[in-house]
Amino acid sequence: MRRGAFSKGFIYLLLIAGGILMLLPFVWMISTSLKAPNQVMTLPPIWLPHPIEWSNYLHAWHTAPFARYLFNSIFVAALSTLGVLLTTILAAYAFSQINFYGRDVVFSILLGTMMVPGEILLIPNFVTLVKLGWIDHYEALTVPWMASVFAIFLLRQFFLSIPKELSYAAKMDGCSDFKYLWLIMVPISKPALITIALLQVIGSWNSFLWPLIVTNSMTMRTMPVGLMAFSSEAGTEYNLLMVAATMVILPMIILFIILQKYIIEGVTRAGIKG
Amino acid sequence: MIERRTWKKTLRALLYLAPALALIIVFDVYPIIKSFLISFYTRYNYFTDVVYARGIDNYLSIFNDPEFWLSLRNTAIFVLGVVPASICLSLAVAVLLNQKIRFRGLLRTIYFIPFVTSVVAVSVVWRWIFHSQYGLLNAALGLVGISSIHWLTDPNWAMPALIILAIWKGLGYNIVIFLAGLQNIDSNYYRAARIDGASPWQRFIHITVPMLSGTTLFVSIIAMINAFKVFDEIYALFNGYPGPVNSAETVVYYIYNKFYVQNQYGIASAASYVLFLIIFVLTLIQLKVGGQKKERTRSKKLATGGGR
């Protein structure tokens, strides 16, 4: 028994030490973001800033158009998520409820596209967007991301788990197929839809290479792109840089902590689209 | 089920599929093909989409480009540095988390947090941690008597810095997948092994590792694919440059550079197809080797009368 208690203590020690290592960069980030300039570059490092410089946030906010970046990020995430939910619900319905010619072939091709690394798509998509005149417009940031094979796959699996009798019952009750989808299947699938929405929001919020390439002007930048631009300007003002990083990182951490059940579920279900 | 296929149903399905299919065809399927074609365009005006000449020159030129070979070499070092270490660490954490301990959910959450954060933003944070003079890491190393390392400016240390960041960032994802795999192992195996007098380590080696081989295969493939595609970290860690004297230039950075900075679309496409091919072949090899290993453990289990 004593040996068990000892090894259990050891497990806790390892896990907590690891946990601290995982969190330390965030703690350090927030700590630095609240420091007066003379406390940033010190040896040994100062952990608790004194005084706490909340004004760093205002300062950074005014030095670069973060309000605009924030709006863009939220707007783009919201729009692409709505788009994904809509296209996914419709497509998953077709794949799970309608027996049509070529269904399995089309579905296999879609799954196949998941294997191809996104970098291959970059150049032709850029050319397409140039031709559509969408470069440096919100369309470029949202429309290409409004369909997700992974999301369709996830929701199709969920739809398939709904008993067929439910659709028969709805039919008896005088409910059309289209109404059945929106009044019955969609509400039942709320957990899967939340998972899909969250993964989409996180993916959209964090994406960098794509918005970097399809936007040119400052007014179209999203938070990560804005952060990198700010990083070139702010240079070594690490307290301000950490303010900017905090603004990019913290919203997703909060979102994750509130709704982690859905995110972990989605991630374990089939892995994130890489 | 027993419901028949009809053209009417096919038409109806197409209506439902139209929005998703249109987007996927335009932005996923077409680019896969187009990218392949572009890689053979040697003279090409992307704006008018006029091709003046085709050939394999793009492929020849990247294979004759020492920078491409350097990026391949760097990518390989990165993959080898990240994937095995990340898998071992995450498996260890997952096994520990899978014990009957308190705060399991909280700990899992903590380990997962880096995964949901922006790569660019955490890379900026790590740039500060790696700071050669006032960085947290060097301060910590100083405590144990190691003199400061120029993580981001010394070509020998740029890649290790990148690897540390990547392991930290991706650990939580692997842990969650491993935990799901561990929970699928029937606890009766452990009870039986305990009755047979197997030590915790023996139980890990003889039950956990073989029963988890499918999950490990999945995790290693995903980790490898993601490692091959590293870009955002480099861009942010070295502030838009691929490290001191290109010491952290990877293949995707090379592609980005050829495409976006130098506007050499054909070469960039050729490089991206080479990358795809490498990932594809390595995935196949992993599947094959992993499959054989599974086969072996299965026959071993059969021989000892175990297995489900």
Add this chain to the structure above:
Amino acid sequence: MKLTLNQLTLRFSDVTAVDHLSCTVNDGEFVSLLGPSGCGKSSTLFMLAGLYQPTEGELFFDDTKVNTVEPEHREIGMVFQNYALYPHMSVRKNIMFPLKMKKVSRKEANARAVEIAELVKIESLLERKPAQLSGGQQQRVAIARALVKHPKLLLLDEPLSNLDARLRINMRAEIKRIQRQVGITTIFVTHDQEEALSISDRILLMNQGRFQQFDHPQDVYLHPTNRFVAEFLGNPPINLLPVNFSEGTARLVQSDKQANSYLGVRPEHLAVVNDGANALRGRSESIESVGRDHVLTVAIQNQKVRILIDADQPIKAGDMVYVRPKPDRAYLFDNEGNTITAQWNGGLTDD
């Protein structure tokens, strides 16, 4: 509403699920579709519902042919084996759903939902979600939802098979009560003969997609039209003895090969008697008591028969006994399983 099936047939690519089925169900009648699994009873029900389209034949509701009428326009209510309640809606919303689809005003829909909830005795559960209900309660909700739009036909697809034994008997009576009260024509699919025998006005027996018999419960039990019906009904099952039937007398034979027909007698229609006239001689093997019944097994040559006997009958294992069928309660079937209608004078011998 009167229901007429005329040569109704349903074929899937290579299987004939329902094969030229014809019958007429009267207004207000409670009819069970009974048969082993895969006999086509559910397929028949789904055709009545409009969920499957018949390949051949005609289906009439009163005098209207409804072959191609969509389910939602047939004015039917249906209850499924797994109840198929909408899990995200309260009981009240579930019951109101069909009315909402018909664009009945909220107020009226609510009033009708409450009324029907009282009929099925779930008025206190209206705000619950289906997951918070027991199986029997879910069953009642499903019936309420099926009845709330005042359909002309009620279809029940194995509604009791997910309930435990005791509840099943309660719900059986409840379904019967509700059906009587509403007076609706009802088709009830089941594979449980006891259920069908106790609940129905008439039973339609099916096997391998084909019509077997359509009659009142007592009649299908006591006057089976063929060997399948005789064998399918009854517990313990009917005794079947290979016999040679000629000139009004059935003679027991050793094997199926020598038999030109089979004699079927239910265990309760065999009696142990003292004389050998028109009786078979055998040795008592065992007596087992199944609840209040006592089942005596008798070996007659190489055949075994089971007999229901009174508890006080003084028979021990090993006794030699004579066994005689009750008059009019023994059936002769030919090798194809059809009932031999030729006059049988009860003559029976075992040598």
